[in-house]
Amino acid sequence: MILDTFEALAMVSAIFAILILGTTHLRTNLSFYSLHTMAIAAVTAWIANITHEDHLYLVAAGVFIIKSWGIPWYLNSVIKKINIGTDGGAFIAAPLSMHLGALMLGLSFMISQQIPGLIGEPDSRLGSTAAMSILFTGVLLMLTRRAAISQIVGFLVIENGIYLFAVTQTHGMPLMIEMGLLLEVLVAVMVAGLLLFNIKKSFEHIDVSQLTELKD
Amino acid sequence: MINDPxxxxxxxxxxxxxxxxxAGLVITAVGRERVKSKFLAFLMLAGALLTLGGAALSWNQSIEYNQLQYISFGLVPxxxxxxxxSVPFLGLLGMLASAAAVASPCHVESLNSQGKKGHYWKxxxxxxxxxxxxxxxANGIAFLVFWEIMSLSSAGLxxxxxxxxxAQRAAFAYLTATRISTAFITAAFLWMHQNTGSWSLSSWHFGTxxxxxxxxxLLIAVCTKAGVWPMHVWLPLAYPEPPGPTSAVFSGLVGNIxxxxxxxMLLAGECHHLGIAYAAIALGTISAxxxxxxxxxxxxxxxxxxxxxxENMGIILTAIGVAILAHCHNLDTIATLACAAALFHTLNHGLVKALLFLGAASVERAVHTRELSALGGLAKNMPWTMLCFFIGSLSICAMPPMNCFASKWLVYQxxxxxxxxxxxILERAMSLAMVGILAFVGALSLACFTKAVGIAFLGRPRSNAxxxxxxxxxxxxxxLILAQxxxxxxxxxxxxxxxxxLDGLAPALRHLTHDQFVIGSTLFPIPQGQLALVGGILVSSIYLFVLGGRSGDVKSYITWDCGFGPLSTRAEETGSSFSHPIGRxxxxxxxxxxxxxxxxKDRRHFPESVRVETFMTPILETKLYRPIMGLFDWLSASLVRLQTGSIHIHLLYVFLTMLLLVFLGTNI
Amino acid sequence: MIAINTEAILETLAFVATFLLLPPLLVGIIRKTKARFQNRIGAPLLQPYFDLMKLMSKGETISKHTSWIFRSTAAINVSLLIILAFLAPWTSLRPFNLGADLFLVIYLLALTRFFTVLSALDAGSAFGGFGASREVTLALLVEPAVILCLAAIGSVSQTSDLGVAFSFNNVSLINQPGLWFIAGCGLFLASLVELSRMPADDPTTHLELTMVHEAMILENSAANLALVEYSHFLKILILLGISSQCLLHAIPFFWHTSQLILALASILSIMILAASIAIIESVAVKLRWTKLPEFIAYSVAMSIFCVFIALSKNLN
Incomplete structure (x- = not known):
């Protein structure tokens, strides 16, 4: 199987997403996230190149600027302000969850071979494999980590997975929808960041596993 | 069916x-203390050498004969x-029994009571x-009878x-394990007899x-007797207990049999069940x-x-599992490799484990303890034991010029x-994962045996003994040294x-793979002998030209102590501290x-005493076996109520049982 | 085997020359680069040779508690690594086609570790014990990664002979830049740990409580120490060489090019990897002992990716 550039880029983004799982050091997480999103921007640009849909270049630029620079930069500043460098404790040890994520990549490969009606040759559906694996990775990140920052990163990774899936299957939606989605994510992250300040201020920690105390 | 000389x-x-x-048994029983242990050891050695010789004569053709024709076990002679x-295993038996025979006299002479001596020999x-x-x-009944004789006598050992x-606890645990395994073997044999109508082992086919x-x-029985996870709990209790020389035969053959x-049964009997293959691989992996x-x-x-x-039983079991798997998929080369791996590793492991147990027996005899924390520095006083134990450790870690490397290589391959x-694809994924797991197990066993050699034989002595x-x-x-x-x-x-x-094992491999064309020597392409030779030449030339001629310059001094004066042996690494990082x-x-x-007073800066304790609770024993044992206790406690002591009630039980049997027998 | 022609002779000569000269030079490059990063001029590139010479002429001190293991370990390790250098595919030059079996290579490396660990325990000092215990722990975590990366490559080329798998004429492995690149990264990360370099161990520190490799060879001196050092240099050469070969295979330019360029590129890439070790050591810190499994996990993750690529490549 010869990888074409598009599939290779999608796999690179999936691999970077899995590498996020490997450490509880939040800034390293964010830099891996940034690399991961850059690969996704590159995928978008490459699809634009193939399909000659020029508006996808704009989307790629938007993803690059907002998601792979803006959001990590903003979250980095949040981390600096609330002064929490590492995730307190993962439910599953970080190395183990990374290896789980890697296994999920294999699993999504098997799944994407089975799903009928996907775009792509039946023996090379690496685009949808990558998208699905990114989705799983995001879920795994949200499941295993305690700190609220990691939850945000997990959410962003899931969002990237959905986006990649859409892009590989439809070869790009209209510009307005893409831009709307991007802005929505940006707003969500801003709100989450603001919430974080307040959580930190009132509870002295950002451990979401202790939010259960809030019920009733 | 005897046909040629x-x-x-x-x-x-x-x-x-x-x-x-x-004869040895009878002489020991009759002669009591008058018999010299040298004479009995000679008998043992003679038997062992005859077995070896028989194996050597019959390695290429199979013989059916009826040596015990006058004994009949009711159903079959x-x-x-x-x-x-069976030839390779008979060869191993001969080898280990001769080593044990050589080591026996000095062990028996060190026993103080006459009863123990007689006990040992019988x-x-x-x-x-x-x-x-x-x-x-050759048939199931004979197998079961002698299997029982072997199990019970080894329980006695x-x-x-x-x-x-x-020792009491070990013997009970071992007895329980052998009971379970015999029960399962009997059930399996009965089942096969029911299906085929024959008691002959070679007529049973597992393809149906x-x-x-x-x-x-059979898999459950073998796992129990060989000590495969999770039925291995008896093994660390029982294996250390048999007296010195026999521990070689015990450790080298009980699992291997x-x-x-x-x-x-499963390989020669053409087992074609994927489920069994998966179970064997899974149990083997966990066990390793x-x-x-x-x-x-x-x-x-x-x-x-x-x-x-x-660990090694697990590795062998995975190889057997792959052999069955390959039979199912008709992958002949892989089946041959897997059979060769399983057979060769079984034999090598038996040999090496016997060697290591003899080494441990020698250490125990000299220091009167097996605790690693009380050993150390034995290389000086026990050079031969050290050398042999070192060779055994190299081998069991599968280091290149040794025999276990060849068999481990076959497993990897x-x-x-x-x-x-x-x-x-899932099986292929599993097989690559297994390569990784085997490497992991290999690295762990390297850690384990560097610990055994390094802590027991090297460094400075940790106790006066x-x-x-x-x-x-x-x-x-x-x-004992000679045997090692x-x-x-x-x-x-x-x-x-x-x-x-491997050429010598080729007939056995042909038997296991159903007459595939097997050339033993091509299975393992690495020229280990030549590599060892080149290595030896290189090492000696470095000795001669780089290190040689400067022995005058070498000063002997104490181990570096940071200038604090004599180093206490308590500062040395102990066995538990060596493995602690991995344990964490x-x-x-x-x-x-x-x-x-x-x-x-000031605990933080000037502690007066520091006490660190590490605990390990064996998880299987507490989480799995204790509840099961509790269940049995409860069951037997409730069954006690049946026993009233009244003879009439007991007669009623007899009557009811008879009634039940009659109903069962008539298929109503 | 070896055909008698000028090309083969030249290849042999080039191989022997690199194999003899490169190992200490690599350490020189690492030290020089680090010195430059610290705004120092640093020792000359050839300093490791001078160090070795000097060590050879010194008088030796041996602890009286040691046994023959300690005295023979250095010689055994050097011979094992020389054998390995002739077997393992650390450069594109392979004049002696001896058949480098994957598992043999791994287990020969393990054998050197076996001896090193035992000789560290031999003198009975506390530091040797620390070092030995840490060494086996690290090896335990790294071993699966190394073997899986190489086994994935071998599985794609359907042979366990690394000489065949790493040859540039092997058709089945060309067009697999992803596999080679990821395997190269995984192996490089693993070699950082195996070679006791920075995130795992600080080779320049002499604080006995934190070091791994240095703690193990604390008792060696003079010629013995020179041999230990030289075997470590050889190990650097072999491990970096294997990683660099993987990375070279990932670059399409080298798939169809002449032997000479390949040979030069292999040597150059080993040097570049050595320099990048120095860069990593200058910008990164030594990780805490408890954080090391996290670092090694990245190498294992790479090996898992390699396995996936190998499995999907052989899809039937």
Whole structure:
């Protein structure tokens, strides 16, 4: 199987997403996230190149600027302000969850071979494999980590997975929808960041596993 | 079916070996203390050598004969068969029994009570006869009878030191395990007899639909007897207990005999059940990981070796699993490789484990303890034991010029070749994962055996007994040392001439793979002998040209002590501290807990005393076996109510049972 | 085997020359680069040779508690690594086609570790014990990664002979830049740990409580120490060489090019990897012992990716 550039880029983004799982050091997480999103921007640009849909270049630029620079930069500043460098404790040890994520990549490969009606040759559906694996990775990140920052990163990774899936299957939606989605994510992250300040201020920690105390 | 002179003489050799051992048994029973232990050892050695000779004569053709024609076990006479599969195991038996015979006199002379001496000889002779006849048995009934003789006599050997609580417990655990395994084997045999109508072992085929039950029962039985996870809990208790020399035969053959049974039934019997293959691979993998991890954490030298047996049984079981898997997919080359791996590793492991147990026995004799924390620095006082134990450790860690490297390589190669064979993708993924797991197990066993050698033999002595240890009772090397040297030489010889050894195993492989065309020497392409030679030349030339000629410059001084004066031996690394970092990584499985107590006025800066304790709770025993044992306790406590003491009620029970049996028998 | 022609002779000569000269030079490059990063001029590139010479002429001190293991370990390790250098595919030059079996290579490396660990325990000092215990722990975590990366490559080329798998004429492995690149990264990360370099161990520190490799060889001196150092240099050469070969295979330019360029590129890439070790050591810190499994996990993750690529490549 010869990888074409598009599939290779999608796999690179999936691999970077899995590498996020490997450490509880939040800034390293964010830099891996940034690399991961850059690969996704590159995928978008490459699809634009193939399909000659020029508006996808704009989307790629938007993803690059907002998601792979803006959001990590903003979250980095949040981390600096609330002064929490590492995730307190993962439910599953970080190395183990990374290896789980890697296994999920294999699993999504098997799944994407089975799903009928996907775009792509039946023996090379690496685009949808990558998208699905990114989705799983995001879920795994949200499941295993305690700190609220990691939850945000997990959410962003899931969002990237959905986006990649859409892009590989439809070869790009209209510009307005893409831009709307991007802005929505940006707003969500801003709100989450603001919430974080307040959580930190009132509870002295950002451990979401202790939010259960809030019920009733 | 005796047809030509060599087979006649081979059959006669086996029969006379048994006869000699039987004679030894009778002489011990009759003669009591008048018999010299040297004479009995000579009988044992003669039997062992006859077995070896018989194996050598019959390695290429199978003989069926009826040595015990006058004995009949009710259903069938006790037929014997020597086929290509039993020959390697008979050879191993001969080898280990001769080593044990050489080591026996000096062990027996060190025993103080006459009863113990008699006990030792009687049980050893029965054990050897049982082992040999199990390997020769041609039908299920004979197999079961001799299997029982072997199991019970070995249980007696485990209980040799029965005054101690530890030995009692070990003997009970071992007895339970052998009971369970015999029960399952009997059930499997009955099932196969029901399906085929024959008691002959060679007529049973496991390719049919119904046979999966028997195959499953056999797998459970073998796992119990060989000590595969999760039925291995008896093994670290029982293996250290048999007295010195017999521990070689015990450790080298008790597990291997059950592997032999599995090979004879499932591999030679053409088992075609994927489920059995998966179960074998899964149990084997867990067992390999579990065994080596617990071996690493162990503080008792012999228990460490026992856990390492669990590991190796697991590896062999995975190879057998792959062989069945390959049979199912018709992958002939892989099946051949897997059979070769399983068979060769079984034999090598038996040899090496016997060597290591003899080494541990020698250490125990000199220092009177097996605790690693009380050993150390034995290399000075016990050079021969150290050398042999070192060779054994190299071999069991599968280091290149040794015999176990060849068999471990075959295991690796089996999985590696499965990864690009024509098999389902999940199985190929599993096989590559297994390569990684085997590497992990290999690294763990390296850690484990560097610990065993490094802590027991190197460094400075950690106790007075270790400092004053003496290798042998006489001035020169005595029997125990000689036995180790024999086995160590055998290991090195096999290691450096693997193609010859594999050629010797070719008939057995043909038997296991149903007459595939097998050339033993091509299975293992690495020229280990030449590599060892080149390595030897390189090392000696470096000695001559780089290090040589400067012995005058070498100063002998104390170990670097940072200038603080004499270094206390308590500053040395102990066995538990050596393995602690790894233990921390796997603390969940090992249930490893560390408590630290610091006392003093200013505890933080000027502690007066620091007390650190590490605990390990064996998770399987507490979480799995204790509830099961609790269940049995409860059951038996509630069954007590049935026993009223009234004779009428008991008669009623008899009557009811008879009624039940009548109903069952008439199929109403 | 070896055909007698000028090309083969030249190849042999080039191989022997690199194998003899490169190992200490690599350490020189690492030290020089680090010195430059710290705004120092640093010792000359050839300093490791001078160090070795000097060590050879010194008088030796041996602890009286040691046994023959300690005295023979250095010689055994050097011979094992020389054998390995002739077997393992650390450069594109392979004049002696001896058949480098994957598992043999791994187990020969393990054998050197076996001896090193035992000799560390031999003197009975506390530091040797620390070092030995840490060494086996690290090896345990790294071993699966190394073997899986190489086994994935071998599985794609359907042979366990690394000489065949790493040859540039092997058709089945060309067009697999992803596999080679990821395997190269995984192996490089693993070699950082195996070679006791920065995130795992600080080779320049002499604080006995934190070091791994240095703690193990604390008792060696003079010629013995020179041999230990030289075997470590050889190990650097072999491990970095294997990683660099993987990375070279990932670059399409080298798939169809002449032997000479390949040979030069292999040597150059080993040097570049050595320099990048120095850069990593200058910008990164030594990780805490408890954080090391996290670092090694990245190498294992790479090996898992390699396995996936190998499995999907052989899809039937």
């Amino acid at each position: 060599t087979t006649i003489s081979a059959a006669n050799l086996f029969t006379s070996a048994s006869a000699i051992w039987l 006790a037929d014997s068969i020597v086929d290509s599969l 049980l050893t002779f029965i054990f050897l006869i049982g082992l040999q006849q199990v390997l020769l048995a 485990v209980a040799a030191d029965h005054i101690r609580h530890r 639909e119904q046979s999966i039950v028997a195959a499953g029962l 059950s592997i032999y049974l599995l090979m004879r 990981l579990w065994g080596v991890l617990f071996a690493l954490m162990e503080r008792d030298l012999k228990k460490l070796l026992a856990y390492s047996t669990v 089996t999985f590696f070749q499965l990864s690009f064979a024509n098999a389902p 270790a400092a004053k240890a003496k290798e042998s009772t006489t001035s020169g090397p005595d029997g 040297v024999i086995l160590a030489i055998a290991c090195v010889m096999i290691g450096t001439s693997v193609p010859i050894a 990584i796997f603390s969940q499985i090992l249930q490893l807990k560390v408590t630290t107590e610091i006392s003093g």
